[in-house]
Amino acid sequence: MVKVVKFGGSSLASAAQFAKVGDIIRADESRRYVVPSAPGKRNAKDTKVTDMLYSCYALAEAEEDFKGALKKIKERYNSIINGLNLTLSLEDEFRTIEKNFADKAGEDYAASRGEYLNGIIMANYLGYEFIDAAEVIFFDENGNFDDYKTDKAMAERLSHVEKAVIPGFYGSDSNGNVKTFSRGGSDITGSIVSKAVHASVYENWTDVSGCLVADPRIVENAQPIKVITYRELRELSYMGASVLHEDAIFPVRKAGIPINIKNTNAPEEPGTMIVESTCQKADYTITGIAGKRGFVAVNIDKDMMNSEVGFCRKALEAFEENGISIEHMPSGIDTMTVFVHQEEFEGKEQQVISSIRRLVNPDIIDLEADLALIAVVGRGMKSTRGTAGRIFSALAHANINVKMIDQGSSELNIIIGVSNNDFDNAIKAIYDIFVMTQI
């Protein structure tokens, strides 16, 4: 049996956290391949090493003095090395990094050093072999992850290695330069390694006891989800459940490998199992709730728009022309609404409105800003009557004005639009009605 274990930044923020990780790995011989993130926050006010690297590199790129900022990063690693009593020096590594920053090696290179250096420490601490992710994870000429090339190289390389540490978050592009995944991407690395070694399980260790029904920063003591499907998890993580990167399921899903999200600070707890399919009923009608703030609704009205062939396509062209991505699009007979990210849309709204006018000549266009979208996700919802009704009544009781409600055709999720200000209360109200009443 082979297990791949990924430890997030919160699990590796200090020597004390490293020691817990060491105990977890040594407790099970099958934990043979380890994927570390960069050191995360030691407390709420702390800064992740990845963020320190981005700011340090921004100074280098602006040709300002970055040596002080780099020294602070070195101190974080040295405090881990000293706290673990290792006889390891990263002096040579930091000299190389300083030179490469001065030569403007790129933002991705800079950010990747967080995982690279932590991987060297982890390998030294465990007595495992260190494998640079740049040698085994590849992106193609369009910048997309190269599944085929990576799987082949990774499987070949690891077939000769009994126990190894492979840093998360990065690989190399088609020119051999370092390239990172998007933020939180070490979760993807763990999934890629799991597929290549045919792991029996991919353990993803973090600072909470699994994927919880709602974000614990909003709902105190949110319950852990025991079993969730890949599809449900993807919906939740895309909509803001940041415990797992939304793309991390793809490699393992192809190989049918379950993901187990576990808590480094409470390893005895079972955590969450993420699987293809399950006959196990969820504890509640819903599996989870997640959401994001910061959307604008663009309402487009035109009498009889439903009989105008190509209306929606042409209206959407207005967004494409202006480089705006679309998040969600509920529609009615004479109206369609397009939800876009406020950050992306601000400053371009007049261009988009004039494009819509030119392309579809609507009767009315109006904008509503400062909205939040909430996804209520659950495989059990389609067999339970009245789910949407319960959501409505919970929100009405909490005095929350529902701007939009939309059920996907898969009946796996219901999307609700509320004002940004009502976001937290809406999530709490939905959590209470389904979880606290135990139905």
Ligand SMILES: Nc1ncnc2c1ncn2[C@@H]1O[C@H](COP(=O)(O)OP(=O)(O)O)[C@@H](O)[C@H]1O
């Ligand atoms: N539904 C959820 N379940 C669990 N954690 C969540 C959820 N939504 C948001 N989170 C947040 O995700 C955090 C874990 O992800 P992250 O900070 O990326 O950890 P790591 O550093 O281990 O990768 C938790 O501490 C929690 O605040």
Ligand SMILES: N[C@@H](CC(=O)OP(=O)(O)O)C(=O)O
């Ligand atoms: N360190 C990177 C990649 C990562 O996955 O980190 P974490 O496992 O701490 O979310 C980031 O901050 O984005």
